[in-house]
Amino acid sequence: MLAHGIGVRSDLPLPLWLFTNSAVAALVISFLLLGFLWKKPQLLKASNGWGPQAEFWSTASTYLAKAMIIVLRISGLVLFGVVLYAALFSPLGAGASIAPVVVFVIFWVGLQVFSGVLGNIWRFLSPWETIAAAAAWVKRKPHRQGEAKAASNESGWGVRGSGAGGSKTARSRLLRNTGPYNTGGWLAVLGVAAFLWLELAHPEPGDTRLLGWGILIYTVLILGGGAWFGKAWVERNEGFGVLFRCIGGMGVCHRDKNSRVRLRFPLTGLSKLEMTPASTALVLMVLGSTTFDGISGTRWWGDLLRGQTGWERVPFSTLGLIGSVLAVTLGYLLAVGAAVWLTNQSNTAQQSAGGRSFVSQTFDLAVRFSHSLVPLLLAYSIAHYFSLLVFEGQDFVALISDPFGNGWDLFGTAHFTINYRLVSTETIAWVQSMSIVVGHISGVIVAHDRALELFSPKQALRSQVPLLMVMIGYTLVGLLILLNA
Numbered sequence: 001m002l003a004h005g006i007g008v009r010s011d012l013p014l015p016l017w018l019f020t021n022s023a024v025a026a027l028v029i030s031f032l033l034l035g036f037l038w039k040k041p042q043l044l045k046a047s048n049g050w051g052p053q054a055e056f057w058s059t060a061s062t063y064l065a066k067a068m069i070i071v072l073r074i075s076g077l078v079l080f081g082v083v084l085y086a087a088l089f090s091p092l093g094a095g096a097s098i099a100p101v102v103v104f105v106i107f108w109v110g111l112q113v114f115s116g117v118l119g120n121i122w123r124f125l126s127p128w129e130t131i132a133a134a135a136a137w138v139k140r141k142p143h144r145q146g147e148a149k150a151a152s153n154e155s156g157w158g159v160r161g162s163g164a165g166g167s168k169t170a171r172s173r174l175l176r177n178t179g180p181y182n183t184g185g186w187l188a189v190l191g192v193a194a195f196l197w198l199e200l201a202h203p204e205p206g207d208t209r210l211l212g213w214g215i216l217i218y219t220v221l222i223l224g225g226g227a228w229f230g231k232a233w234v235e236r237n238e239g240f241g242v243l244f245r246c247i248g249g250m251g252v253c254h255r256d257k258n259s260r261v262r263l264r265f266p267l268t269g270l271s272k273l274e275m276t277p278a279s280t281a282l283v284l285m286v287l288g289s290t291t292f293d294g295i296s297g298t299r300w301w302g303d304l305l306r307g308q309t310g311w312e313r314v315p316f317s318t319l320g321l322i323g324s325v326l327a328v329t330l331g332y333l334l335a336v337g338a339a340v341w342l343t344n345q346s347n348t349a350q351q352s353a354g355g356r357s358f359v360s361q362t363f364d365l366a367v368r369f370s371h372s373l374v375p376l377l378l379a380y381s382i383a384h385y386f387s388l389l390v391f392e393g394q395d396f397v398a399l400i401s402d403p404f405g406n407g408w409d410l411f412g413t414a415h416f417t418i419n420y421r422l423v424s425t426e427t428i429a430w431v432q433s434m435s436i437v438v439g440h441i442s443g444v445i446v447a448h449d450r451a452l453e454l455f456s457p458k459q460a461l462r463s464q465v466p467l468l469m470v471m472i473g474y475t476l477v478g479l480l481i482l483l484n485a
Contacts, residue, residue: 023437023475030441031468034448035461041452043271049264051256061260069124073133076125082403084219087212089404096405098396100206103215104199105393109385112247116378119269120248126241128219132226132234185278187225188239191218192282195239196289200296201317203310242279243286246374249273250442270446273371277363280370283377284332288325290380294481295324331470332373336366338466343459368454369467372447376471379439380478383432390428394418436478440471 052058079102087099111122123129198214199205226234235241248254249269256262295301296317305313340361356364398416402408409415447467451460 020476020479023440023479024472026437027440027444027468027472027475030444031448031464034445035457035464038448038452039457041271041449043268043446043449044453046265047268047272048256049252049254049262049268051260051262058260062258065255065259065261072121072124073130077127077130079125080127084212084215086404087208087215090208091405092208097208098399098403099208099211101392101395101399103211104205105389106396108199109381109389110393111244112378112381113389115244115247116250117252117266119251119253120245122241122244122248126238128222128226128234128238129241131223132231135226136231185236185242185276186281187221187237188242189278189282189285190239191221191237192239192243193285194218196285197318197321200289200293200321201314203314236278239282242282246273246275246279246283246371247378249371250374250378267375267442267446270371270374271449273374275367275370277367280367281329283370283373284329285325287373287377287380288328289321290377290384291328291477291481292321292324294380294384294478296320298481328474331473333362333366335466335470336369337362339463340365342465343455343463365454369447369450372443372450372467375439375442375446376474379435379442382435382439383478386431386435387423387428390423391418391420394422433479436475440475444468444471 052061083099083102086097090097090099111125114121194214198210202210204210222234222238225237249272250267251269252263252266254262254264254269301320305316308316337358340358344358344361394416395418397413401411401414444464444467448460448464451463454460455463
């Protein structure tokens with residue numbers, strides 16, 4: 001990424017046998033304990049969490065949340081404007097602009113970690129969702145607020161009814177379920193795919209002008225679609241919003257239907273995620289891309305592309321990226337297919353399948369269980385980009401005082417330098433390795449809980465055996481890549 005341009009990863013000579021054996025043992029033991037002790041689904045019930053009970057504190061929580069949202073929305077818009085201007089107009093050169101650090105480090109890596117711990121903060125930081133929400137609010141008529149709110153989700157911001165925008169019914173089909181699957185939201189996959197290609201395959205991902213034009217084009221597409229189809233279209237097709245919404249399901253904070261802030265156990269919010277084929281594909285794509293980023297840093301990949309430079313590497317990197325995503329996806333689908341076959345061995349499961357084909361059942365179950373991949377996605381991001389965030393993230397402190405490379409010192413931090421002794425190499429190694437193990441155990445827990453929602457305890461345990469095998473495979477591959485880069 002610029003990640004390849006400014007990122008550093010501490011690839012240390014750790015005892016590989018210790019991590020691999022411990023990781024496999026931890027997964028198997030957690031699987032057995034879940035099978036014997038976890039007999040009923042628990043996550044959905046726990047996902048509501050706890051909030052202030054007293055009326056005063058409940059009201060204060062609501063107003064505090066609203067105030068924080070306003071601050072976050074304004075901050076997101078300001079930072080977006082700064083980054084876009086810096087990318088398009090600031091001087092060229094390494095470290096001259098704040099844009100690459102904000103996009104590749106603070107946004108792409110830092111926001112994933114923050115969302116996974118606390119919740120989906122990007123919902124309020126996103127400039128695109130803020131503009132969409134503001135436009136929908138402006139279009140509301142005071143005497144028809146209820147009807148206008150529903151209409152804003154179906155008929156865009158500036159056009160209603162038939163006319164230039166087409167009929168409301170026809171346009172709203174893009175927002176509804178068709179058959180068993182929701183067919184919308186695929187622009188989210190394409191948008192993030194373009195970003196990942198820039199990050200991992202383009203020879204100059206830190207090119208600020210290219211980054212600026214990419215942000216501008218993406219903004220036009222998202223806001224243009226929102227103006228035509230409505231605010232809900234933006235929420236479904238803004239790829240980073242979809243991704244951070246998935247990761248935010250792991251966080252401990254959320255807002256209830258009355259806008260009150262509540263706390264909950266980690267992972268429980270994943271049980272409420274409404275996954276679609278598009279969001280499932282998005283999670284698999286990001287997971288596969290992080291795997292490829294690890295592969296591209298290995299000595300094996302370096303030997304394979306020896307002598308290739310610049311644009312000569314692009315075809316190989318593109319094929320490697322696509323191949324990694326397909327391999328991760330295929331492994332997951334094979335595990336789900338095996339789970340379908342195992343559960344269909346009982347008459348109860350065959351009756352519940354409703355006579356649908358094996359392929360249809362597999363894809364349906366793949367979507368239903370895809371939320372269990374989110375902990376893996378976050379774990380891989382931490383494992384591969386932790387040192388990048390810790391070290392290169394410090395550069396933000398200096399650049400915030402001189403975001404456009406004009407020699408400013410707005411906050412007195414322009415001369416701040418990166419402290420590479422902030423975190424020891426041993427600590428980085430443990431964080432990287434253990435994040436993979438903990439992420440996979442978390443995935444096993446989430447998948448088991450969902451299996452109990454769909455099957456009997458015996459069927460649930462049986463259905464999770466193939467997924468456990470894939471989790472073990474992912475763990476071993478992740479650790480081997482990490483420790484042999």
